Amino acid sequence: MSKKGVFLCLEGMDGSGKSSQLNLLLEELGRRGIGAVRIREPGGTDISEKIRNLILSPVHTKMSPKTELLLYSAARAQLLHEVVEPALAEGKMVLADRFAWSTIAYQGYGRNLDQSMIRALCEIAVGDCWPAHTFILDIPVEVFRQRAEKDARELDRMEQEKQDFFERVRLGYQDLAAANPHRMTLLDGTKSPMVVHKEIMDKVLTLI
Numbered sequence: 148m149s150k151k152g153v154f155l156c157l158e159g160m161d162g163s164g165k166s167s168q169l170n171l172l173l174e175e176l177g178r179r180g181i182g183a184v185r186i187r188e189p190g191g192t193d194i195s196e197k198i199r200n201l202i203l204s205p206v207h208t209k210m211s212p213k214t215e216l217l218l219y220s221a222a223r224a225q226l227l228h229e230v231v232e233p234a235l236a237e238g239k240m241v242l243a244d245r246f247a248w249s250t251i252a253y254q255g256y257g258r259n260l261d262q263s264m265i266r267a268l269c270e271i272a273v274g275d276c277w278p279a280h281t282f283i284l285d286i287p288v289e290v291f292r293q294r295a296e297k298d299a300r301e302l303d304r305m306e307q308e309k310q311d312f313f314e315r316v317r318l319g320y321q322d323l324a325a326a327n328p329h330r331m332t333l334l335d336g337t338k339s340p341m342v343v344h345k346e347i348m349d350k351v352l353t354l355i
């Protein structure tokens with residue numbers, strides 16, 4: 148039987164550099180002849196992208212925290228079923244731009260939903276398909292604001308939340324990293340992109 152692929156994940160607050168780092172990582176892996184399947188959350192399948200639009204549209208001001216939680220979980224279950232599990236079974240590497248840790252940080256810490264309910268839902272959606280390792284990019288909330296301003300882009304429904312929401316989300320990620328030292332690395336996302344990239348690459352090379 149062929150070897151199961153490696154599942155890695157990048158996490159962190161909005162604007163912390165996840166997508167930029169995934170680009171750098173994919174380029175470097177490509178140079179070494181290593182292919183990988185890239186996914187983003189929420190999204191990555193027809194059904195999940197439709198759910199993504201529902202969740203993030205600033206029009207949906209009435210969405211309850213529980214609805215939000217269930218929609219994220221549904222999008223994730225579909226992504227695992229359609230993309231992640233088949234890719235890993237074929238021995239491919241999967242690189243995720245956010246995963247269930249985002250739900251724990253945003254809906255758990257940010258929205259103050261009951262942590263045991265969140266964990267239970269994550270278990271339902273994810274089963275035993277958790278990433279082997281997760282890199283969390285840590286930035287102060289002000290840095291997210293500055294980067295969003297620099298990019299001059301419209302903020303989605305989550306990004307329109309207030310300062311204290313993001314302070315809680317950041318704390319959530321820091322708590323997760325502290326509680327999972329063997330499968331998470333907390334990185335300073337304010338360092339230069341190439342410095343962060345090297346830190347990620349050094350660890351990835353020990354995992355593949």
Ligand SMILES: Nc1ncnc2c1ncn2[C@@H]1O[C@H](COP(=O)(O)OP(=O)(O)OP(=O)(O)O)[C@@H](O)[C@H]1O
Pocket residue numbers: 159160161162163164165166167168294297298336337338339340343
């Ligand atoms: N280490 C860094 N130092 C300075 N700026 C950075 C760094 N990493 C990324 N940026 C810039 O910050 C902005 C957000 O980066 P990026 O889109 O990679 O973040 P993200 O975590 O994917 O955000 P989102 O959650 O909104 O998708 C971009 O303008 C990017 O060029």
Ligand SMILES: [Mg+2]
Pocket residue numbers: 165166167244
């Ligand atoms: Mg991104």
